[in-house]
Amino acid sequence: MGGDHRDPTPAQRLQTNVHRLRKVLDEPGRLTFASGSYTFLVHPGELDADRFDELVTRTTNCRDPHQRVDLLRTALELWRGSPFQGVDLGELAAYAQRLAERRQVALEELYTAELECGRHTEVVADLTDLARLHPYRERLHALLMTALYRSGRQADALAAYRHTRQTLVDELGLEPGPELRTVEQQILAGESCAVARPFAAPALPPAQLPQGPRDFVGREDELATLSRLSAAGDDTMQVVVLSSTAGVGKTAPATHWAQHARVRFPDGQLYVDLQGFSPHDPLPPTAALGGFLRALGEDSAAIPHDPIERAARFRTLPEGRRVLVVLDNAAAEQVRPLLPGTSSCFVVVTSRDALSGLTVGHGAYRLDVGRMSRDEARALLRARAPLGNVSQESAAWLAERCEGLPLVLRVAAERFRDSDSHDVANLAAELEGGQDRLDLFDTGDDQTSLRAVLSWSYRRLTPEAARLFRMCGFRCRHSSHYLDGPGAAALLGTSDVRAVRRLLGELARCGLVEPTPDGRYQVHQLLQSYAAELADHYERNQTLPRLVNHYMTGTAAAAGFIRPREVAPRVGGLSGTRVSALRGCASALRWLEDNRPNVLCLAELAAEIGHRDVSVDLSTTLWPYFDLGGHQDEARRVHTLARTAANELGDHAAEAIAVRALGVLELRLGRYDTAERHLREALALHDANARASRATTMTYLASVFAATGRVEHALPMARQARDLCSQSGGESVPATAMNALGRFFRQCGSHQEALRWLRSAHDTAERQGLQPVRAHVLFSLAEVHLETGRYASAVENAHQALDLAKNNGVSDLADAVAALRGSIPEHTGTSAASGQKTLR
Known part of the structure; x- marks a missing residue:
């Protein structure tokens, strides 16, 4: 300013x-x-511009010209000089121009009403002055001609027309428009001419935008995109579709941006809630068109009744005007008739449907509105609730429980505000609850209660898509789950994956699942809770066996590429639905990564309802995958569930493997006391004849002793493990156990003993086709060769390890190999560049 x-x-x-x-x-x-x-602080009625708008708007439906004159004169008396007089306008120039245009339109309306009242002579002087000040406003000149003619001054009226025409021709190169020419013809014909109230322009440009939320935060990228596209100035009308799942918040950024951008659309802003997803019937496009046409100045009697003609009228009426059109909460079939046909208009559509047809047919720009980031969610909570004494960590935890959904965040903030204790932990614990967690978001209002909001989408589904959504109600306490075509087919008990993908697309279009870049669909936790509420007991009982079949079959097949099972599965007779083709270790690891959230959900669900065999089998099956590293929290959860289930089943072999897995996890995290306790417990649980399993556990226990400086305990334990391995025979001892023994003896300086076990580990892994294990063993061999001066062998083994790691998705070896690259040139005397070239 x-x-x-x-x-x-x-x-x-x-x-x-x-x-x-x-x-x-x-x-x-x-x-x-x-x-x-x-x-x-401005109290209602104090802002002169608002009062002016209110008075002028009241004239729109007023048929009495005398009342219109009174209202318009009262409105115009509020004006003093020009808008923002005495202020350096800068960015306010466009808004000031818009205000001045409103005043000018109001003046024209005033003198139209005065002529309707028969005050022809009284207004001649005012109209003469106004016409002189505004030589290009043809409507003012038409009013002046009418006033002169009705005052008995026909010659002056025609002279005024000739003067106006000459000005337009000389200065603009234009002939007068239809209205001015019509008045001239009526005067020449001696008819009783009259200037009617204009139907093609309203008294004021429509300003229908609702007020945006007062606590709006974030969405900078979406707002910037809307601003960029609206300023592009294309030759064709620009349409932007804001789409997302239910509760993510599409209307808020649309209306917030529109309110701030309205000065760029001085000819009006049109808004309609189409109720495409709401408790009410969708608004017919013809009804919305009628409202738009009236807002743009069309007389009600002139609005066509035929839907096609009405849409055609709306396409042409805004021609040449800068108008913003916001179509909120739209379903696919509602939008096309409501699109203007001029490039001067800008259209924003919000919908749970992606409206792909609009993107393809009209070149609409689709702007997918995602869930709020952690920072945005925390900011919204703090804007709505008294979180002054709440730590950043607690606020972030609560925001995470709300899944980045603005609707849920606002309701949670209100519950926190209304609670006596203002205890974030209590509220977050409620949010962690079961299916009744949706009760927390029941506000008693169909517009804001989460169940009601979700139901609007559910009711639009076809019966088969609705059934699939209900089947999505198996809920993981700690995360969302994902569905691909085969997984969804397993839920429905069908092998027709192509048909199921169409149903997933339907769920996505209704905002009940969220597409991911890799072609899967995410089902968020609150949606899982809603789906679980909808499913009946029979459907829930059908779902679990299908899930077990599908995910146990896929997990077993994928984990088999990493390492053979140590114990036989407890769940037999599996005949799971078709899983994605597994062509080797890399694709197996990819399948496990993609389906890990669902498998974890299955583990938790099985534990909750007492399917202990499933809990045990998932732990023993996933142990090779988790043993590669990463996903520590998830591994701990799965193995803890299995430990409890195996104990209840009296399956000591499976319990030992689960406890050992927990020990190895703690070992890798450097928590040696806990690791030792778990490994000793596992050793006690092993059957005396399970030599290979005991050897594996002893090897890890020896590593704990070595890491804590207790070599006097480490060496005897490692030797016991070695002897058990020798007694067990090659194939029964896991290659990983032999690799661990080899690494242990290398650390102790027993390089020949280390090479013996590492070569046995490599041969076993190669025979069994365990490429990730081979990669780790080859790297261990490279380290031994480096320490014993066999640099060429070290380079060769490191090169092989790196190739296997890259080709089989074992990414954790990359840093270790890079460190080895830097070590070899120091010993060989070769340059770093040549050494790296050899390793590559």
Whole structure:
């Protein structure tokens, strides 16, 4: 507003002006400062522009010209000079021009009403002055001609027409428009001419936008995209579709942006809630068109009744006008009739449907609105609830429980505000609850209660898609789950994956699942809870066996590429639905990564309902996958569930493997006391004849002893493990156990003993086709060769390890090999570049 962007001290200048303003205010306290900005309190009815708009709007449906004159004169008396007089306009110039145009339109309406009242002679002088001030406003000149003619001054009326025509031709190269020519023809014919109230332009440009949320935060990328596209100036009309799942918040960014961008659309802003997803019937496009046409100045009697003609009228009426159209909460079939046909308009559509047909047929730009980031969610919570004494960690935890959904965040904030204790932990614990967690978001209002909001989408589904959604109700306490075609087919008990993919697409279009870039669909936790509520007991009982068949079959097949099972599965007779083709270790690891959230959900669900065999089998099956590293929290959860289940079943072999897995996990995290306790417990659980399993556990226990400096315990334990391995025979001892023994003996300086076990480990892994294990063993061999001066062998083994790791998705070896690359040139005397070239 200062107008000088080069001002070096804008803050000081602002403070000086605010100080001066406070001096002239009757209530200085109405101007306050908070959160880095000033706020001026304006009571209803105090802002002259609002009062002016209100008075002019009241004339729209007023048939009595005398009442219209009174209202318009009262409105115009509010004006003093020009808008923002005395202020350097800068960015306010466009808004000031819009205000001035509103005043001019109101003046034209006033004198139209005066002529309708028969005050022809009285208004001639005013109209003459106005016509002189505005030589290009043909409507003013038409009003002046009418007033002169009705006052008995036909010659002056025609002279006024000739003067106006000459001005237009000389200065603009244009002939007068239809209205002015019609008045001239009526005067020449001696008819009783009259200038009717204009039907093609309203008294004021429509301003229908609803107020945006006062606590709006974030969405910078979406707002920037809308601003960029609206300023593009394309030759064709631009349509932007904001789409997302239920509760993510599409209307808020659309209306927030529209309110801030409205000055760029001086000819009006049209808004309609199409109720495409709501408790009410969808609004017919013909009804919305009628409202738009009336808002743009069309007389009700002139609006066509035929839907096609009405849509055609709307396409042409805004021609040449800068109009913003916001179509909120739209279903696919509602949008096309409501699109204007001119490039001067900009259209924003919000929908749970992706509206792909609009993207293809009209070149619409689809803007997918994602869930709020952690920072945005935390900011929204703090804007709505008194979180002053709540730590950043607690606020972040609560925000995460709300899954980044603005609707859920607002309701959670209100519950926190209304609670006596203001205890974040209690509220978050409620959010962690079972299916009744949706009760937390029951506000008693169909517009904001989460169940009601989700039901609007569910009711639009076909019966088969609705059934699939209900089957999605198997809920994981700690995460969302994902579905691909085969997984969804397993839920429905069908092998027709192509048909199931169409159903997933339908769920996505209704906002009940969220597509991911890799072609899967995410089912968030609150949606899982809603789906579980909808499913009946029979459907729930059908779901679990299908899930067990599908995911146990796939997990066993994928884990088999990493390492053979140590114990036989407890769940037999599996005949799971078709899983994605597994062509080797890399694709197997990819399948496990993609389906890990679902497998974890299955593990938790099996534990909750007492399917202990499933819990045990998932742990023993996934142990080779988790043993490669990563996913520590998930591994701990699966193995802990299996430990409890195996104990209840009396399956000591499976319990030992689960406890050992927990011990190895703690070993890798450097928690040696806990690791030792778990490994000793596992050793006690092993059957005396399970030599290979005992050897494996002893090897890890020896590693704990070595890591804590107890070599006197480590060596005897490692030798016991070695002897058990020798007694067990090659194939029964896991290659990973032999690799661990080899690494242990290398650390102790027994390089020949280390090479013996590492070569046995490599041969076993190669025979069994266990490429990830081979990669780790080859790297261990490279380390031994490096320490014993066999540099060429070290280079060769490291090169092989790196190739296997890259080709089989074992990414954790990359850093170790890089470190080895830097070590070899120091011993060989070769340059670093040549050494790296050899390793590559």
